[in-house]
Amino acid sequence: MNIFLRISLARSHIEMERSVIEMALKKTKIAKIRIIPSRTLQHFMQKECTKQ
Known part of the structure; x- marks a missing residue:
């Protein structure tokens, strides 16, 4: 397939x-949603896993 x-x-x-x-979002009337970048999420998960 062509790029x-x-x-x-x-x-x-x-x-x-x-x-x-x-x-x-309009249906649930939530004004704002925060999308967390996957790298940040991955870093957080690694930190949490090493705590235990």
Whole structure:
């Protein structure tokens, strides 16, 4: 598959997911959502696992 087609498909998929999240937020009336980057989450999990 052409790389530009893949990028285009990925972008449209992201836009679709974003609109679904926005609709869900409007329904639940949550004003703000914080998206945690996977690296930060991974770092936190490693820290928590080494504590035990």
